[in-house]
Structures are given as structure tokens and as C-alpha cells.
Amino acid sequence: MIFFSKNAKETIKIGERIGVFLKKGDIVGIIGELGSGKTTLIKGIVKNFSKNYVFSPSFVIVNEYKGKIPIFHFDIYRIKNFDELIDIGWNDYINKGIILIEWAEKIKKNLPRNSIYVKIKVVDENKRIIEIKNLKRSKNDK
Ligand SMILES: Nc1ncnc2c1ncn2[C@@H]1O[C@H](COP(=O)(O)OP(=O)(O)OP(=O)(O)O)[C@@H](O)[C@H]1O
Numbered sequence: 788m789i790f791f792s793k794n795a796k797e798t799i800k801i802g803e804r805i806g807v808f809l810k811k812g813d814i815v816g817i818i819g820e821l822g823s824g825k826t827t828l829i830k831g832i833v834k835n836f837s838k839n840y841v842f843s844p845s846f847v848i849v850n851e852y853k854g855k856i857p858i859f860h861f862d863i864y865r866i867k868n869f870d871e872l873i874d875i876g877w878n879d880y881i882n883k884g885i886i887l888i889e890w891a892e893k894i895k896k897n898l899p900r901n902s903i904y905v906k907i908k909v910v911d912e913n914k915r916i917i918e919i920k921n922l923k924r925s926k927n928d929k
Pocket residue numbers: 792793794795796797798819820821822823824825826827828843889912913914915
């Protein structure tokens with residue numbers, strides 16, 4: 788599935804459309820360069836689940852947003868390897884809710900095979916190509 792976005796608001800809308808398909812236990816890796824819109828997309832995804840304010844967890848590594856399904860928003864920019872993530876309790880988050888990970892490419896080989904990936908490609912200052920991989924599910928299949 789491929790989307791085109793021409794501003795941050797559209798990226799939030801695309802996030803909302805992705806959010807509708809997600810269920811407890813899903814792991815979504817968001818891949819894209821610095822400032823591409825990973826956190827912005829997550830704001831949209833979270834809208835379907837929680838009213839909590841979404842912000843970048845780059846210093847704390849993980850934010851939790853409470854709601855009908857808890858969302859664990861990871862930003863692993865500062866994490867060196869998967870072991871460091873294990874040390875901060877990664878295994879305790881699995882299957883507790885939906886996990887969204889910025890910079891997921893760093894731990895791709897450690898993530899389950901059925902993880903969903905969203906790639907954000909910067910075209911120019913405001914244009915993005917957003918590609919979703921492995922989301923093999925229909926709206927009613929929850
Ligand atoms: N089409 C677009 N989609 C998303 N963000 C956009 C778009 N066009 C411009 N922007 C701007 O790009 C920035 C994206 O910031 P955001 O924090 O979401 O990126 P990020 O990928 O999470 O960054 P980081 O790598 O620091 O975590 C925002 O300032 C946003 O307004």
C-alpha cells in the first residue's frame with residue numbers, strides 16, 4: 788500500500804487510516820530519515836486508540852499512551868543494539884498493546900516476521916511517499 792502526503796496534516800490522516808487496521812500485539816516499525824515525519828504519522832495512528840498527547844520519546848526511549856488498547860511508542864535513535872532494548876524491558880511490552888517503533892531498521896532482524904513496516908521517503912520539503920508493508924488485514928478482521 789502506498790500513500791502520498793504533501794503536508795504534516797495529510798500524514799496524520801494517513802496514520803489514522805493505518806490505525807484502524809491495528810490490533811493488540813501488533814508491532815509497527817516506522818522507517819524514515821531524520822525529520823521525515825515518523826512522530827507525525829504516529830500522532831495519527833494513536834488517534835484511534837488514545838486521547839493522550841503524542842510526543843517524541845527520544846530521551847526516554849518509550850512513551851505509553853493509555854486507551855482502548857495501550858500504545859507503546861518507542862524511539863530507538865539512541866539505542867545501539869537490541870541488547871540495550873532488552874535491558875530497558877522490551878520483552879515486557881510484547882503483546883501488552885500495540886508497539887510503534889521509530890528507527891525500527893536498527894533492530895529489524897530481531898523483530899517478529901509478522902511485524903508491519905511503514906517507510907517514509909522524503910521527496911521534498913513537504914512531500915512524502917509513505918509505503919506500508921505486511922499489513923495483510925481487512926477492517927473487519929480483528
Ligand atoms: N508531508 C509531511 N509529513 C510529515 N511531516 C511533514 C510533512 N511536510 C512537512 N513536515 C514537517 O516535517 C517535520 C516532521 O517531524 P517529525 O518529528 O514527525 O519527524 P520524525 O521523522 O519523527 O523526526 P525524528 O527523526 O527527529 O524522530 C515536522 O516539522 C512537519 O511539520
